[in-house]
Amino acid sequence: MDKEIHRVALVGAGGMGGLFGSILSSGGLDVTLIDTNRRQIEAISQSGLCISGFGGERQLRVPIKHDAA
Numbered sequence: 001m002d003k004e005i006h007r008v009a010l011v012g013a014g015g016m017g018g019l020f021g022s023i024l025s026s027g028g029l030d031v032t033l034i035d036t037n038r039r040q041i042e043a044i045s046q047s048g049l050c051i052s053g054f055g056g057e058r059q060l061r062v063p064i065k066h067d068a069a
Helices: 015-026 038-047
Strands: 007-011 030-034 049-053 056-060
Touching: 007 015, 015 030, 015 049, 015 056
Parallel strands: 007 030
Antiparallel strands: 049 056
């Protein structure tokens, strides 16, 4: 495969989707999260994606949508 990937959509913005999304975004990819939980979508849209753990804490602005369209 010779084609480089620059844009990624992840379905699910929970613990794992959020973590993987933040890692890919920090690595320079254009990441969009997709989730069905409207409260979670609103929180991430307003405050950004907050990741906290062994690697420290970081807050990223990642686009999030309700559907893949």
